[in-house]
Amino acid sequence: MRIKSRLVFYPEELDRLRGLFESLGIEYEEKMDGIVCLFMEDERYTRLMDELPRMGIRPNEIKDKQFSEKELDSAEFLHMGSAGYWGYPQPEEEMDAWQRASYDLSTACPKCGYGAIQDRPYLIKGEPKFGRNDILALNWTYEFLVTDRLRKLIEDAGLTGAEFWPLIRYKKNIPIPGYSQLHVVNTLPPMSPNTVIVDMKLPEAHPNRCSCDKFGRNLALDPIYGVSVPIRYERKSLRDAMDFNLTSEWLGLFDARPWRIVSRKVYQLFSRYGIKRVVFEPVIVEE
Secondary structure (H helix, E strand, O other), rough: OOEEEEEEEEEHHHHHHHHHHHHHHOOOOOOOOEEEEEEEHHHHHHHHHHHHHHOOOOOOEEEEEEEEHHHHHOOOOEEEEEEEOOOOOOOOOOOOHHHHHHHEEOOOOOOOOOOEEEOOEEEEOOOOOOOOOOOOEEEEOOOEEEEEHHHHHHOOOOOOOOEEEEEOOOOEEEEEEEEEEEEOOOOOOOOOOOEEEEOOOOOOOOOOOOOOOOEEEOOOOOOOOOEOOOEEEEEEHHHHOOOHHHHHHHHEEEEEEEEEEEEEHHHHHHHHHOOOOOEEEEEEEEE
């Protein structure tokens, strides 16, 4: 695993930094702001981060994990996340209208509102526009929508743990051809106790923390590298795992939801056929 840092500088800071970048041999992208991307093990990253405090500059920094193809291909199970989005569930005129249209709200926590379970297809406006992609996530829901091509690849491979639900054209109430929701139906037991999950700081405007454990919890950050710690499962907990699975834990703040854990077969299928707009991260399996 490598960690890639994306540093964003304000234009007025960039003017002061050009000489430093040149002396360190650092290339940068200049748009609205200045952007520098470096791997943390790069000596230039260390030298830059040592110099910035002396200049009174604190850039916005985003860190991403980067895994090799060998690391991904050898993992038994992986977390599968979204890297591209399309559209919104309908109706979107009111805050919770789309949830009432597609979810059983009786399963939600009455205090924080999280925990509702989808029991009807999503309503969407018009035909999805995926470009050359075969999978994108639906905004707000983070649920995956797939083309018929990817659906057929998954079905032909006999991958388990998911169903394909239709997408319904809003107001006309008819299925939209060519696309489906990849609806994961299998839920795993809890993660290993060694997976460090912490309570997140809640915004002042949000209700106080409730006891349902579905809101305001996330993976802890590694104290050295500042990226999330890995997901861990005991091997016995994966005895009944399928190819597509949901975590029993809900993770996230305003986007709290179960995460998707998939088998090596899913990663290899996506890799073989060049399926983009998803990201994978190995899960640690404890013996």
